[in-house]
Amino acid sequence: MDFTLTASQSEVQSLARAFAQNRVAPLAREMDERGEMPLSLRQEMAVLGLLGGPMPKEYGGGGWDAASLALCYEELGRADSSVRGFMTVHTSLVSQCILQWGSEEQRQTYLPQLARGSLIGCYCLTEPNAGSDAAGMESTATLDGDDYVINGEKIWITNGGLAHLAIVFANADPSAALRTGRKHKGICAFLVPTDTPGFHREKMPGKELGHRASDHAHILFENMRAPATALLGGRGEGFKVAMAALDGGRLGVAAGALGVAQACLDACVDFARTRRQFGQRIGNFEMIQAALADIAADVDAARLLVYRAAWLRDQGAKATRETSIAKLFATEAAVRAANQAVLLHGGRGYSNEYPVERYYRDIKGLQIYEGTAHIQRIVIARELLGRE
Ligand SMILES: Cc1cc2nc3c(=O)[nH]c(=O)nc-3n(C[C@H](O)[C@H](O)[C@H](O)COP(=O)(O)OP(=O)(O)OC[C@H]3O[C@@H](n4cnc5c(N)ncnc54)[C@H](O)[C@@H]3O)c2cc1C
Structure with a gap:
C-alpha cells in the first residue's frame, strides 16, 4: 500500500490547509464565542470548490477521490470541528447520498446547486426515541394520492436551521415490522426543500458543550407533503x-x-x-x-x-x-x-x-x-x- 499523495491529492491538501489555517483558524475562537459561523466562510468554501469537491465534474464538482476528501476534512478538522462538521454533512451525507441514490433528474436538479453552495443540505435521521436504533424511528410517511404526507420529529440536525434541502427519513409502512420482523423495511428517504409547508425548525435547545459554531436544529414535520418523485432510492430502501x-x-x-x-x-x-x-x-x-x-x-x-x-x-x-x-x-x-x-x-x-x-x-x-x-x-x- 503506497500512501504517497498524487499531484491532485497534494493540491487538495494544500488548498484545504491554506484555507483552514489562514481563514478558519483565526476565526475559530470568535465563532465559538458567538455560536455561529459567518456566511462568508461558507461562501469561500463554495468558491474554492470544497463543497462540491468529490462530485463529478458533470455536476459542477471537482472529481476528487475519497483520499482527497479525507485530506480536506483532516485539514478543516485541525482548524475547527464546526466548519468541518458543516462540510461533512453537506457533502458526504447529502451530496454523495444523492449522487449514489438519486435519479438523473434529482442529480441534475440538486448536485450543481449543492456544489455551488446556493443550496445547503442537512440529513434528518435522529429522533427523540430513535438515535443509535435509527430503524426504530417514529416519523411516518403516509401515501395520499401521489403524495406522501410526513409527520414526525427530528433532533440534533446539523445545518438544520440554515439548510435549503433536507434528506428526511420516515416510515411509510410501520406494519412491515410486524409482518416481516424487520423494522427497517418500511423506511423511505425523501428529498425535501425546507420551505415546504409543514417543515418547522427551531434552534436545538441546550447545546452548550462543543460545536458551538455549528447550526443544530430541532425539526418538526406537520402534514408535510412530498411527491413520490421526492423519494431518494426506492420505496422501502430508506434504511x-x-x-x-x-x-x-x-x-x-x-x-x-x-x-x-x-x-x-x-x-x-x-x-x-x-x-x-x-x-x-x-x-x-x-x-x-x-x-x-x-x-x-x-x-x-x-x-x-x-x-x-x-x-x-x-x-x-x-x-x-x-x-x-x-x-x-x-x-x-x-x-x-x-x-x-x-x-x-x-x-x-x-x-x-x-x-x-x-x-x-x-x-x-x-x-x-x-x-x-x-x-x-x-x-x-x-x-x-x-x-x-
Ligand atoms: C453535535 C451533534 C451533531 C449531530 N448531527 C446529526 C445530524 O446532522 N443528523 C442526525 O440525524 N443526527 C445527528 N446527531 C445525532 C446523533 O447521530 C445521535 O445523537 C447518535 O446517533 C446517538 O443517538 P442518541 O443521542 O439517541 O443516543 P442513544 O442511542 O440513546 O444512546 C445512548 C447510549 O447508549 C449507547 N447504546 C445505544 N445502543 C447500544 C447498543 N446496542 N449497545 C451498546 N450501547 C448502546 C450509546 O452508544 C450511548 O452511549 C448529532 C448529534 C450531535 C451530538
Missing part, C-alpha cells in the same frame, strides 16, 4: 440509503478527528518548547515527553487507519469495517490527545486563551454522531462474526 450515507460520513468524522488530534499535538509541542518552569522548558520533563510521544503515536496510527479506509473506497472495495475502525480509533485517539493537551497547558489549558479547551469540548461530539463509539464496536464485531 439502506441512510446506512450507506453514514459509511461515507464516518470517514469524514474519522478524518476530522485525526485533524483534532494533530492540532492537539501541534499545540502541545509549541507549548512544551516555550513554557518554562523550574528554570527550564517543560519539554525537558520526562512525563511531558511521554505525553507528547503517546499523542504522536496515536496521531500516526489514526492517520494510517483513515488513509487505509479512504484508499479502500478508492479501490471500489467494501470498507464498512475499516471505516468503523478508523472512526472508532481516530475519535478515541483525539479524545486522549485533547485530554492530555488541556493538562499539559496547565491553567492556560482551561482558558480559551489557548484552543485546546475547544478541542476538548468539540471532540466528544465526534465520538457520538454518525454512530457512537459503542455502535462502531458493534459494526466491527458484526463484520467479524457475521450475522447468525
Whole structure:
C-alpha cells in the first residue's frame, strides 16, 4: 500500500490547509464565542470548490477521490470541528447520498446547486426515541394520492436551521415490522426543500458543550407533503440509503478527528518548547515527553487507519469495517490527545486563551454522531462474526 499523495491529492491538501489555517483558524475562537459561523466562510468554501469537491465534474464538482476528501476534512478538522462538521454533512451525507441514490433528474436538479453552495443540505435521521436504533424511528410517511404526507420529529440536525434541502427519513409502512420482523423495511428517504409547508425548525435547545459554531436544529414535520418523485432510492430502501450515507460520513468524522488530534499535538509541542518552569522548558520533563510521544503515536496510527479506509473506497472495495475502525480509533485517539493537551497547558489549558479547551469540548461530539463509539464496536464485531 503506497500512501504517497498524487499531484491532485497534494493540491487538495494544500488548498484545504491554506484555507483552514489562514481563514478558519483565526476565526475559530470568535465563532465559538458567538455560536455561529459567518456566511462568508461558507461562501469561500463554495468558491474554492470544497463543497462540491468529490462530485463529478458533470455536476459542477471537482472529481476528487475519497483520499482527497479525507485530506480536506483532516485539514478543516485541525482548524475547527464546526466548519468541518458543516462540510461533512453537506457533502458526504447529502451530496454523495444523492449522487449514489438519486435519479438523473434529482442529480441534475440538486448536485450543481449543492456544489455551488446556493443550496445547503442537512440529513434528518435522529429522533427523540430513535438515535443509535435509527430503524426504530417514529416519523411516518403516509401515501395520499401521489403524495406522501410526513409527520414526525427530528433532533440534533446539523445545518438544520440554515439548510435549503433536507434528506428526511420516515416510515411509510410501520406494519412491515410486524409482518416481516424487520423494522427497517418500511423506511423511505425523501428529498425535501425546507420551505415546504409543514417543515418547522427551531434552534436545538441546550447545546452548550462543543460545536458551538455549528447550526443544530430541532425539526418538526406537520402534514408535510412530498411527491413520490421526492423519494431518494426506492420505496422501502430508506434504511439502506441512510446506512450507506453514514459509511461515507464516518470517514469524514474519522478524518476530522485525526485533524483534532494533530492540532492537539501541534499545540502541545509549541507549548512544551516555550513554557518554562523550574528554570527550564517543560519539554525537558520526562512525563511531558511521554505525553507528547503517546499523542504522536496515536496521531500516526489514526492517520494510517483513515488513509487505509479512504484508499479502500478508492479501490471500489467494501470498507464498512475499516471505516468503523478508523472512526472508532481516530475519535478515541483525539479524545486522549485533547485530554492530555488541556493538562499539559496547565491553567492556560482551561482558558480559551489557548484552543485546546475547544478541542476538548468539540471532540466528544465526534465520538457520538454518525454512530457512537459503542455502535462502531458493534459494526466491527458484526463484520467479524457475521450475522447468525
Ligand atoms: C453535535 C451533534 C451533531 C449531530 N448531527 C446529526 C445530524 O446532522 N443528523 C442526525 O440525524 N443526527 C445527528 N446527531 C445525532 C446523533 O447521530 C445521535 O445523537 C447518535 O446517533 C446517538 O443517538 P442518541 O443521542 O439517541 O443516543 P442513544 O442511542 O440513546 O444512546 C445512548 C447510549 O447508549 C449507547 N447504546 C445505544 N445502543 C447500544 C447498543 N446496542 N449497545 C451498546 N450501547 C448502546 C450509546 O452508544 C450511548 O452511549 C448529532 C448529534 C450531535 C451530538
